[in-house]
Amino acid sequence: MSVGDEILVRGPYGNHFPVETVLKGQDLLFIAGGIGLAPLRSVINYVLDNRDNYGTVDIVYGSRSKDDLVQLKEIQEVWAKAKDVNVHLTIDREQEGWDGHVGFVPNYVKELNMSVDKTALICGPPIMIKFVLQGLQELGYEKTQVYTTLELRMKCGIGKCGRATSETNTSAKTARFSAATRLTNYRTNIKRRLKKMQEMVNIYVYGKKYSVPGDLTIMTAMEYAGYQLKRGCGCRHGFCGACATIYRIKGKNELKTCLACQTQVEDGMYIASLPFYPIDKRTYDIEEISAEQRVMMDLYPEIYSCVGCNACTKGCPQSLNVMQYIAYAQRGDFKKCAEESFDCIGCGICASRCPAGISHPMVGELARRLNGKYIAPKSEHVKNRVAEIKEGKFDDLIEQVMQKPIEEMQELYNNREIEK
Numbered sequence: 001m002s003v004g005d006e007i008l009v010r011g012p013y014g015n016h017f018p019v020e021t022v023l024k025g026q027d028l029l030f031i032a033g034g035i036g037l038a039p040l041r042s043v044i045n046y047v048l049d050n051r052d053n054y055g056t057v058d059i060v061y062g063s064r065s066k067d068d069l070v071q072l073k074e075i076q077e078v079w080a081k082a083k084d085v086n087v088h089l090t091i092d093r094e095q096e097g098w099d100g101h102v103g104f105v106p107n108y109v110k111e112l113n114m115s116v117d118k119t120a121l122i123c124g125p126p127i128m129i130k131f132v133l134q135g136l137q138e139l140g141y142e143k144t145q146v147y148t149t150l151e152l153r154m155k156c157g158i159g160k161c162g163r164a165t166s167e168t169n170t171s172a173k174t175a176r177f178s179a180a181t182r183l184t185n186y187r188t189n190i191k192r193r194l195k196k197m198q199e200m201v202n203i204y205v206y207g208k209k210y211s212v213p214g215d216l217t218i219m220t221a222m223e224y225a226g227y228q229l230k231r232g233c234g235c236r237h238g239f240c241g242a243c244a245t246i247y248r249i250k251g252k253n254e255l256k257t258c259l260a261c262q263t264q265v266e267d268g269m270y271i272a273s274l275p276f277y278p279i280d281k282r283t284y285d286i287e288e289i290s291a292e293q294r295v296m297m298d299l300y301p302e303i304y305s306c307v308g309c310n311a312c313t314k315g316c317p318q319s320l321n322v323m324q325y326i327a328y329a330q331r332g333d334f335k336k337c338a339e340e341s342f343d344c345i346g347c348g349i350c351a352s353r354c355p356a357g358i359s360h361p362m363v364g365e366l367a368r369r370l371n372g373k374y375i376a377p378k379s380e381h382v383k384n385r386v387a388e389i390k391e392g393k394f395d396d397l398i399e400q401v402m403q404k405p406i407e408e409m410q411e412l413y414n415n416r417e418i419e420k
Contacts, residue, residue, distance in 0.1 A: 017043050017121060017147055026119045027055035031132055033105045033124025034063050034307065037070050039149055040123050048082050055084070058114060062090040062105040064305045064356070066098045088112060092305055104304060106131035109139075116140040122148040127304050127330045201267040204250075218245055218260035218271055232275030236261045238317070241345035244274040244352075257315040257349045277348030279359040284366075291374040293332025300363050303330055305356040312350035312360055318343050322350045322360050329363050335375050337367035 017023065028047060032040050047054050059079060063069045069089065080087040090101040090108045101108060105128055120136055122129055129148055136146060199214040203221060210225040219236065223229065234242035243260035250268030260273060282299045289295050296303060303326050312322035325340035341364030350360040388394065401409070 019043060019046055023047075023119060024053050025055065027115075027117060028057050029114055029118040029120040030057070030059045030061075031105065031109060031120060031122045031124070032059075032061045033128040034068065034305075035070060036124030036128070036149070037061055038123075040121060041071060043121060044079065048079070048085070051083060056118075057082070057085045058088065058112075058118065059085065060088045060090075060105060060109055060112065062092070062103075062108060064092045066091055066095050092301070104128075104131075104301070106135050110135045114139065116145075118145070120146045122146065125304075125306065125308065127306070127327075130331075201265055201269075203265050203268075204270045206272060207270070212265060214265065214267070216265055218247070218258070218263050218265055218269075219243055221265045222260070222271075232260070232273045238262045239345060241347035242275065244277065244317075244347040244349050245271060246274055246352075247271045257317065257353070259317045259347065262317065274347075274349070274352060277352045279348050279351045279362055280357075281359065281362045281365075286369055286373055289370075291334055291370040295370070296329050296332065296363070296366075299366065300329075300359065302356055302358050303363060306330070306358060307356060309355060311353040311355070312358070315349045315353045317347060317349060318345060320344060325364055325367070326358065326360060329367055334367040334370045337364065338371035338375075341365075341367060 030040050030044055044057070044059065047057060059075075061069070061075070066072075069075070069091070075087060075089070079085055088101070088108065090103055090105060091098060092102075092104060094102050103111075105124065109132055116139060120141060122132055124132075133146065133148070200211045201214040202209055202211055203218075203225075204210070205222055205225060205227070210221070212221040212224045216224060219229065219233065232243050232245075234240035236243075238259055238261060241259070245258050245260040245263070246255060247258065247263075248255050248270045249266060250270065257274075260271075284299055289299075306323070306326055308323065310323050312326070313320070313324070316322050320343060321340060325337045328334070328337035328340060341360075344361055344364050346361040346365075348361060351358065354360070401412075404412070
């Protein structure tokens with residue numbers, strides 16, 4: 001940076017916890033998930049430093065694994081040994097070397113069956129806060145007994161939606177190109193492409209340098225360089241998802257993802273294909289499950305460990321709002337999840353970038369199957385046609401079609417009733 005550069009600083013927003021007023025003299029229940037402990041840590045330490053001003057303290061804290069429990073040394077050596085302080089730790093999944101509780105924070109809160117004479121302070125992922133609030137309500141807590149942070153209001157997780165900010169003119173600040181500007185950009189891109197067709201660029205495939213025409217896609221550039229593509233090559237038109245690719249431009253530290261058949265090469269591009277990513281598809285019988293929120297927790301519990309980093313959305317070559325459809329799945333809104341994930345091609349790029357180990361394509365597929373089976377209106381004409389096919393009503397017609405020459409088939413296809 002240099003003198004004169006502008007810096008934009010956002011926040012902080014929201015209000016503080018009323019430790020010096022409302023919370024004085026109260027029995028306190030702190031509930032945190034993941035790095036949500038950080039905002040509560042200062043409050044807990046303030047309470048412990050002024051111990052005589054507060055009643056008993058219960059701390060319920062959980063994370064994905066033992067290694068993800070932040071400030072564990074302080075928790076065990078300071079908080080757990082303080083007067084009238086009870087610490088309850090949990091992790092999402094069983095782990096070697098962990099002999100404590102295993103399970104999600106909302107379920108653990110209900111298991112502990114805390115008395116309703118406490119005041120609860122909550123911070124963590126939005127989905128955790130949602131279910132903790134439901135659990136506290138079931139235990140008999142009133143709304144006035146609960147304080148939570150702005151995570152519950154957040155939507156996009158990257159400061160775009162404006163739901164967690166006090167600014168009212170966020171959308172007004174969004175830059176919009178005029179028609180003239182778009183036309184100018186279009187002409188500039190055409191000129192740039194024509195120039196690239198005459199240029200050779202250097203790319204690095206699996207670390208080896210090749211000089212290829214600048215107008216090629218990554219896939220055609222690899223073939224130009226002599227590669228015979230047997231894996232990681234399918235439809236070549238961006239539909240099958242077989243050619244998932246990761247690359248980085250020399251001199252830049254950002255790692256990017258794309259489809260090799262759709263992305264033009266650039267000078268200094270370091271390329272590695274991702275023809276298969278081992279996403280985890282769980283086994284289930286669609287006839288034996290129902291479209292209830294619980295089904296996602298049973299089959300894909302890792303979606304509730306989403307940290308809201310938005311890496312899945314940024315990596316999607318289809319420009320899907322992946323993090324949003326995972327949020328719909330968390331809430332049990334399978335119809336919206338199905339709609340948002342409809343154009344997923346199953347390339348696995350999102351899963352390869354996810355720190356929570358979520359298999360996004362499989363979650364979307366389950367939502368679409370649940371939507372088609374139980375939620376969307378039944379298509380009686382499709383049901384009747386399937387029955388007619390099974391009865392053999394169209395066997396003779398299909399046989400006749402199979403005997404026709406290709407030219408006549410093309411004519412029949414192009415003049416179907418649906419095309420008229």
